[in-house]
Amino acid sequence: xNVMNASPRRKELTRLAAQLFVQEGxxxxxxxxxxxxxxxxxxxxxxxxxDKQEILAAVIEEGTQNALVIARKALDECAxxxxxxxxxxxxxxxxxxxxxxxxxxxxxxxxxxxxxDASAHLSHLRDAYEALWVTVIDDAxxxxxxxxxxxxxxxxxxxxxxxxxxxxxxxxxxxPDDLADELVAMIMPPPA
Amino acid sequence: xNVMNASPRRKELTRLAAQLFVQEGxxxxxxxxxxxxxxxxxxxxxxxxxDKQEILAAVIEEGTQNALVIARKALDECAxxxxxxxxxxxxxxxxxxxxxxxxxxxxxxxxxxxxxDASAHLSHLRDAYEALWVTVIDDAxxxxxxxxxxxxxxxxxxxxxxxxxxxxxxxxxxxPDDLADELVAMIMPPPA
DNA sequence: AGAGTAACCAAGCAAGCGCTAGTGTAAATA
DNA sequence: TATTTACACTAGCGCTTGCTTGGTTACTCT
Numbered sequence: 299x300n301v302m303n304a305s306p307r308r309k310e311l312t313r314l315a316a317q318l319f320v321q322e323g324x325x326x327x328x329x330x331x332x333x334x335x336x337x338x339x340x341x342x343x344x345x346x347x348x349d350k351q352e353i354l355a356a357v358i359e360e361g362t363q364n365a366l367v368i369a370r371k372a373l374d375e376c377a378x379x380x381x382x383x384x385x386x387x388x389x390x391x392x393x394x395x396x397x398x399x400x401x402x403x404x405x406x407x408x409x410x411x412x413x414x415d416a417s418a419h420l421s422h423l424r425d426a427y428e429a430l431w432v433t434v435i436d437d438a439x440x441x442x443x444x445x446x447x448x449x450x451x452x453x454x455x456x457x458x459x460x461x462x463x464x465x466x467x468x469x470x471x472x473x474p475d476d477l478a479d480e481l482v483a484m485i486m487p488p489p490a
Numbered sequence: 491x492n493v494m495n496a497s498p499r500r501k502e503l504t505r506l507a508a509q510l511f512v513q514e515g516x517x518x519x520x521x522x523x524x525x526x527x528x529x530x531x532x533x534x535x536x537x538x539x540x541d542k543q544e545i546l547a548a549v550i551e552e553g554t555q556n557a558l559v560i561a562r563k564a565l566d567e568c569a570x571x572x573x574x575x576x577x578x579x580x581x582x583x584x585x586x587x588x589x590x591x592x593x594x595x596x597x598x599x600x601x602x603x604x605x606x607d608a609s610a611h612l613s614h615l616r617d618a619y620e621a622l623w624v625t626v627i628d629d630a631x632x633x634x635x636x637x638x639x640x641x642x643x644x645x646x647x648x649x650x651x652x653x654x655x656x657x658x659x660x661x662x663x664x665x666p667d668d669l670a671d672e673l674v675a676m677i678m679p680p681p682a
Numbered sequence: 683a684g685a686g687t688a689a690c691c692a693a694g695c696a697a698g699c700g701c702t703a704g705t706g707t708a709a710a711t712a
Numbered sequence: 713t714a715t716t717t718a719c720a721c722t723a724g725c726g727c728t729t730g731c732t733t734g735g736t737t738a739c740t741c742t
Binding site for chain 3: 520532533536542
Binding site: 323456457483487 | 603638639646652656677
């Protein structure tokens with residue numbers, strides 16, 4: 299088995315796995331299906347991954363890692379006021395959600411299939427990402443841009459954004475940025 | 491096999507199945523697990539349900555049916571203005587979501603496991619429910635209570651509400667009604 | 683040339699899967 | 713009283729599952 303996680307082959311296999319996990323769901327995706335999609339035999343799969351669980355963990359880690367990087371970069375590039383930062387954060391969220399769509403759908407809907415160890419490790423990553431959101435929401439609240447309970451507002455906003463993967467069509471007329479702006483507009487009083 | 495769907499025994503079995511489906515996920519729930527939870531042997535299960543698929547369909551149908559009834563009743567009982575109707579609808583949504591929690595979690599996260607026939611049948615039920623939402627949102631928009639695209643607003647609101655099943659603790663200090671009110675407050679400009 | 687290693691394969695095991703067939707039994711119906 | 717119906721049982725078939733084993737190929741580095 300390949301001990302190091304960074305092999306480029308492994309990364310490509312992880313991408314393919316993400317796609318299948320979304321198409322079929324983790325439980326219905328067999329190691330034989332995964333292998334076929336990757337152009338190898340099922341036995342060879344276990345050279346790259348310890349077991350099926352580890353493939354799932356790799357998929358989720360990849361997606362969450364990217365989300366964190368993109369969000370941090372987006373926030374760093376704009377040192378502007380809380381309104382812009384809120385919009386930028388929402389845009390960054392949808393950007394990751396739809397460029398790494400497969401990985402994120404897996405992270406959102408197959409998280410519970412992770413074994414406890416992997417779940418604990420990945421929870422830290424996810425918490426780091428959500429912490430970014432909380433600061434942005436806090437600033438917006440303090441500036442009087444939005445109103446309500448900080449905890450509830452962030453949950454509601456993240457829920458609305460995450461749920462987009464269930465209905466949004468990236469090939470439709472609306473861009474992800476449009477979506478983000480509309481959501482921010484919805485929770486902010488109209489410009490006087 | 492029991493042809494009629496309305497047997498009280500079957501209804502109880504459906505409730506138990508919903509619980510297991512939430513705990514383990516549909517795919518990981520075996521007919522043997524279901525049978526044990528029901529206090530019978532796995533073979534006996536197929537006297538009540540044609541196959542495993544039909545159990546899933548029964549669970550989802552039960553939940554969606556109830557949601558529709560509760561929402562209609564709530565709206566009928568208040569012929570008030572659009573603001574109250576919006577609040578009432580949000581409350582009704584969360585009320586069903588947490589009294590029939592198991593069934594709804596299954597409906598939200600295992601829908602794709604339905605075979606095409608069952609899915610088509612149940613889609614009509616779900617569409618009827620969502621149609622209620624659209625009228626309520628439309629009225630609120632027309633009254634100038636909220637602003638934005640009718641399609642996007644309803645998706646965002648439903649997303650925020652549905653996502654609560656992932657983080658809300660009914661035993662915590664906040665009631666579902668509080669939650670509903672906070673969400674409505676979030677998307678409405680503060681009272682002048 | 684020889685050693686080491688990453689990537690792969692064919693074959694198959696043990697366990698578990700959904701589901702069926704056939705039977706027993708107590709209560710409801712004729 | 714005879715027959716049907718509802719519900720449960722035992723036993724197991726045919727198949728798929730995740731994963732292992734033991735070995736081969738192709739490439740790189742010394």
